[in-house]
Amino acid sequence: MATIEFDSVAKVYPDGTEAVTDLDLDIGDGEFMVLVGPSGCGKSTALKMVAGLEEVSRGTVTIGDEVVNDLPPKDRDVAMVFQDYALYPHMTVFENMAFALKIRRIGKAATESRVRDAAGILGITELLDRRPKALSGGQRQRVAMGRAIVREPRAFLMDEPLSNLDAKLRVQMRAEIRRIQTNLGVTTIFVTHDQTEAMTMGDRVAVMKRGRLQQVDTPDVLYGRPTNLFVAGFIGSPAMNMIEATVHRVDDRIGLRFGSSTLDLDAQVAERYPELKGFEGRRVVLGIRPESIEHERFAGVDPQGRTIEATIELRESLGSEALVHFTMDAQTVVTDDTRELVRDREDAEDAELVVEDRGSSFVAKIDPKARVRMGETVPLVVDTSELYLFDPDNGEAIAAPVEVSSPSSSGRARVQDAVLTLEAGDDA
Amino acid sequence: MATEAIGGVRVRRFLGGREGAQKRFVAAVITPALVFMATFMVLPIVWAFALSFFDFSPRRAGTPILGLGGDNPFVGLEHYRAMTDFSSDATLNVRQFHTAAKVTVLFAFLVLPLNLIITLPLAAMIESVHQRVRPIYRTIFFLPVLASSVGVAIIWGFVLHPQNGLLNGAISRITGNVTVISWISDPSFVFLGIPVALLMVIVAYLWQDLGYNLVIFIAALQAIPRSVTDAARVDGASAWQIFRHITLPLLKPTILLASILTVISAFQVFELFQVMTLGGPDDQTLALSVNIYRNAFRFQQMGWAAAMSVVLFFIVFAISLAQTRLLRSRWEY
Amino acid sequence: MATTAQRPATVLAAPRAEVRRRPSRGTRHRAGRTSLYVVLTILGVVAALPFVWMILASFKDAAEIRQIPPTFWPQDANLANYRTILQDPELPLFTFYRNSAFVAVLNVIATLFTASLLGYVFAKFRFRGRQPLFWFILATMMIPAQVTMLPGYLILLQLDLLNNLWGLIIPSFIDAFAVFLMRQFIVSVPNDEIWSARVDGASEWRIYRSIVLPQLRAPLATLGLLTFMFHWNAYLWPLIVLTEQDKRTLPIILTWYSNQHSSQANLVMAASVLIVIPVLIVFALAQKWIVRGLTLTGGR
């Protein structure tokens, strides 16, 4: 077990690609840190620098109390799980798991017992004599995990270990990996491009974009207090709705106007951001999470200053809730961040829509009992205490909901710390 | 007459008359091919076997049936029986055959291990240098493959020339005294019981032939996913341990294939023996291929040459069969 | 978290502690890297030496070439040897280049045509005897040249093709390896394309020409180079078939010239340069394709 520290780490590949830029990240002893971000943002590169598979171009990587920049992988005592599992095809499952121990001359008896223990934990004892070829994807994944577990390393490094599994197995393995990691208490860096995986697994989550760390914090803070448009759009599913709005003041209230709609920012929030009063007339990006929009009938609050009219274009029922799609008649947000997000969703048609459309597409998660029909125009109420405001020029957060400071079960202190720090930063 | 993937009935009904057109097309392609193969592939094999039962020379008329019989008498298994005569009063032909068989087998089975000992590490080394310079090294070692064997034989003949050759010149330069060693013309020059002339042909052949296995091994190395060797590195293996425990076992099927191909082509090498050493000195480099050629086209003993070629055929055939047996396994990464 | 750890004492701790005391591994790593380049470069130089030796010797004069011990760099480099060769009336090099090119090019055309056509038929049609016939073609790859060359000679004798360049072309019209290679590629041409062309009323020949062939450009290029190389460098079969001087191909001429001038290595080396180097350059440039062909099948 050990801490892992990135100190101004950069990686420039021989061809000049700068895959990671100025990465500062401290991972605590026994912590489960998730690195998340769109494809090509440098997650694997960062991980490989910890493993020693890629040289560090600038800065230092520290494991425990030693700088490991010049240490070859074999002396770092970390274990890695690869996306394609990287099992040794010519060895049985047992031999795969025993390989590292054999290299280190642990001894036959110790090797045998450690492999059997790990196999027991993972439920693959019956597979020990098989070759990888004769295993299903899920079984291979377990063997790859087993190979890491028997090592009893200082850290687990996992590079999208679940991405080749089908959806159901993936959810199951998430829980299992977390359970094993918590039991073993091994510091873990887990790379994924799936934000749901990141949010459900990580003690903390580090969001990266194009080689740069955007924000690192607990899932709750990332959700409730994203530092910029990119994190806001990346975290949460369905993604946050974003639209350009103009700030205006009516008496003491802060209003946000976009197209023909106006929302009044919750008074409590407005109080926390006194500087918003000086924003009169300015353009901002307004972010509204789909789960903050509800049908008027089920909202249970005064609709005054909270309502938008929406003509439903599509309704998807998810059983416990329903997603409704509609278009707001205002400018879509096009910044570097949103473009990156669109690219990440890998939907070329959507990408064009976002740029060309006059209005912007919205999604709301509403109570399924609100029997809205397609084509119907309905009043939707927005929880105005859950609004996000961003600077349209640089994408940085201006205001975020307060709810964050009432944290959920774990990591209470850290979340509060984070929120406090952020607020202090904003006030300055 | 449907193609493989598109099954039967519906397609057939749908296309109706098209079937006839396909049949005609196949017939138009296959018929001439069959005629050709009968003439230039089947007939020669049968004929070679037949020749080996006769005392045959194309100079003699013989009967109208392929010139066999008549002045070219049938001798049955006589040629094969003679081959098994290991007594000291065996004919020159037979003794030369024994020499040739020994030379050829020795050559092939010395070439194989030497080739692998060089090509495997060389491939691994070339694979581990920066990819920008990789093609340069690969090209250098691959160039001799592209050169004509005759050119190789002549160049090496001059490299090994006793008075004016590069090798002796280099030795002279290094030792400081003029050295004249007859690398390929002194029958008494023997190293570890193997004629040095044969060793020199082996050196030249290795030089010429390395490139084949090199590119095959490089391709096989590239097929091993980076993540597998990365996993081994993280598992604590040193460069040597990775080669020993991961790379080498994974290359095993490729090594087997390359070995068999190497042996088979070594059995058929002709140019180096014919041009570089002329089979000499004292028949020390008289390979089977050269012996067959000489008997057939210089000494007009085609029957005897055919019998020897049939022996060569069976050796190569046996190795090829072993190949198809041994080469089932392929790794799935 | 992290307080629930129940891990046994780590066995791996010991080697780690030892490692920490060692000096920078990076320098050792880089030293290994450098020695790798040094070793490879030395080996490369050794491998290139015979060619270099040949080229350097071709610039030496008769006196220098006979020096004992020999010089490495020519003392007085000149092109006299080349002049001698190119002006030698007994050595009409152009004729031999033409002979070699004729044989190689026609073989390439024939091989590409028959291999793609037969490969197509074997890949996409079902007919009686297809499987055994294909296996037979594969099996002929295993037959040593020494076996078929004797009857082959007698057949050409019967067909009156001895001493005729066509004797080097007709017997190799169908190449087993080439048919095999093509079939492997054509199998992956989608059946749907072939069927839809049929539905559109294209004739079978037309499908071969306009659907199948265009998709084979890359493998055909590779195969063409391999075939050209094989026939351009061929020695044994041309040696048997061609007996008249002006019909001969370059490899045979080179041995003949070498025998004629066995005491004038400077001339022989110059001739070797003229015959070996130009194609070597072409092949080296096309090397990528040749290597691909070889590694595709592991074939020779």
Ligand SMILES: Nc1ncnc2c1ncn2[C@@H]1O[C@H](COP(=O)(O)OP(=O)(O)OP(=O)(O)O)[C@@H](O)[C@H]1O
């Ligand atoms: N060996 C390399 N040489 C040059 N560039 C590289 C190399 N490996 C990665 N890159 C580049 O570095 C960037 C980051 O790559 P990396 O593999 O770390 O991304 P990633 O976040 O893991 O993406 P993914 O989710 O697709 O795995 C990419 O732009 C990639 O093209």
Ligand SMILES: [Mg+2]
């Ligand atoms: Mg990656």
